[in-house]
Amino acid sequence: MAQTQEQAAAAKTSKFAQKLGAGAVAGITGVLIVYPLDMVKTRLQNQKRDVAGKLQYRGGLDCFRQVIAKEGARGLYRGIVPNLIGITPEKAIKLAVNDFSREYWAERTKVSEDKLPIQYGMLAGATAGFCQVIATNPMEIVKIQMQVAGAQKLAPGEQRPTAMGIVRNLGLRGLYRGTPATLMRDVPFSILFFPLNSFLKLQGADEDGKTSFSVILGAGLVAGVVAASAVTPADVIKTRLQVARKPGDPVYRGIVDCFQHIVKNEGPAALFKGVVPRSLIVAPMFAIALAVYELQQRILAPAVVELGSTHTTTNAPVMMLDKK
Numbered sequence: 001m002a003q004t005q006e007q008a009a010a011a012k013t014s015k016f017a018q019k020l021g022a023g024a025v026a027g028i029t030g031v032l033i034v035y036p037l038d039m040v041k042t043r044l045q046n047q048k049r050d051v052a053g054k055l056q057y058r059g060g061l062d063c064f065r066q067v068i069a070k071e072g073a074r075g076l077y078r079g080i081v082p083n084l085i086g087i088t089p090e091k092a093i094k095l096a097v098n099d100f101s102r103e104y105w106a107e108r109t110k111v112s113e114d115k116l117p118i119q120y121g122m123l124a125g126a127t128a129g130f131c132q133v134i135a136t137n138p139m140e141i142v143k144i145q146m147q148v149a150g151a152q153k154l155a156p157g158e159q160r161p162t163a164m165g166i167v168r169n170l171g172l173r174g175l176y177r178g179t180p181a182t183l184m185r186d187v188p189f190s191i192l193f194f195p196l197n198s199f200l201k202l203q204g205a206d207e208d209g210k211t212s213f214s215v216i217l218g219a220g221l222v223a224g225v226v227a228a229s230a231v232t233p234a235d236v237i238k239t240r241l242q243v244a245r246k247p248g249d250p251v252y253r254g255i256v257d258c259f260q261h262i263v264k265n266e267g268p269a270a271l272f273k274g275v276v277p278r279s280l281i282v283a284p285m286f287a288i289a290l291a292v293y294e295l296q297q298r299i300l301a302p303a304v305v306e307l308g309s310t311h312t313t314t315n316a317p318v319m320m321l322d323k324k
Helices: 002-046 060-071 073-077 080-109 118-149 163-175 179-204 213-230 232-242 255-266 268-272 275-303
Strands: 210-212 318-320
Touching: 002 060, 002 073, 002 080, 002 118, 002 232, 002 275, 060 073, 080 118, 080 163, 080 179, 080 275, 118 163, 118 179, 118 232, 179 210, 179 213, 179 232, 179 255, 179 275, 210 213, 213 232, 213 275, 232 255, 232 268, 232 275, 255 268
Parallel strands: 210 318
Antiparallel strands: none
């Protein structure tokens, strides 16, 4: 019995490690595809009116064109290295912890994962969103400062900051500046995204419980748009708190002060700055990441042997490729 329990524990550890690896690969794939849109989103969220009351960018397309014209195509990928370094543990933690939490609550409630009550699906998502912030916050603050720095005019002899320079300047404590705002964005996002994604996949599954590749992508896109749009105000506040301040920029004392300042000086609509590019970033990124993640789960499933468990290595419904 003792040996069986040890084997079961080892199998669960191996399975969780496999989920972490699959989540990391999935996250990197998604980021490489949609990063230019993230650059545009950050520039739009951080822009403020000049003394004449004008904005630098008239919208997402104008921002995209200006970055290309002034910084070249490489400007669209400014800050991607720290983003890739951070996205590896971030997506690994987010996807694996949500998956593992759903299995845990399915075992506790004695139901299959596809029939897990919504409150437990939301709890699993919240757990994943909370755990990922340990990796998300340092990655995001470095990424944001590099993205915004590209739009700033340099004095003669001045050089743009590097990722390592920003890390040294911020220090360990500085890398976690704005963590409450990151939690305020990521936990509600995961509460909304994961249960909605699972529900939509279930609706698109066939009579055998199998889900096509197109359904998985579609479910991820819809859930991503809904969740990303809903938490955009938190993302705007997080961006304002984490960006490197320039002389003359407002100094925010926290989330509430930042919220009040934005509403008072820019209007409530400013809380949704960048909502379109954000949705265009998050929705395909998560759809692609989840599709890659589930595909890896199916490929790696035979190599993972579970003892003493009634659950498969992937969440139901499982994925199948379209027969087209």
